[in-house]
Amino acid sequence: MNRKMAFLASLTAVVVMALAPVTRAADTAAAAQPSTDRVISHADLKKILAQPDGAVILDLRRNADYDKDTLTMPASRRFNPDKIADWSGALPKDKEILVFCAHGRSISDASVNYLTKNGYKARLVAGGFDTWKAAGGATVPKAQ
Secondary structure (H helix, E strand, O other): HHHHHHHHHHHHEEEEEEEHHHHHHHHHHHHHHOOOOOOHHHHHHHHHHHOOOOOEEEEEHHHHHHHHOOOOOEEEEEOOOOOOOEEHHHOOOOOOOEEEEEOOOHHHHHHHHHHHOOOOOEEEOOHHHHHHHHOOOOOEOOOO
C-alpha cells in the first residue's frame, strides 16, 4: 500500500508541475483581458479604484480562500457568496457592482448571474483576486 501511495503522490506532483505553466499563462491572459459587459479588465478596475465611490466592490471568495489570505482589494466589502439572497437586497441598484472570488470562475460567474437577473449592473474581475495580486493590483490588509 505504501508503494501505491508513493506512486500516487509522485504522479500528483508531476501533474501539478506540468499544469503550472498553463495556469500562469491563463492568469496572464486573464490579467490582459479587455472589459466586456460581463467582465471588468484590470486596467479599468484600476481606474475605478482611483475614484471614490466609483463602484461597489464585493469580495466573494469562499471562506477557505478568504481565511488563508491576509489581503483583499481596496474598498471591497466581504460577503458570503452562499448567502447572496440574504444580503444582495441591500446593494444599490444605481451603482455598478464588481465581484471577485479567488480565481474569477464559478463563484464570480454565479454571483454575476444572480445579481444581473435581479436588476443589478454587475461584472466580475478578470481572473479573480489571485490573478489581480499576481499582476500587481492594489491590495490592502483585511480588516480584523
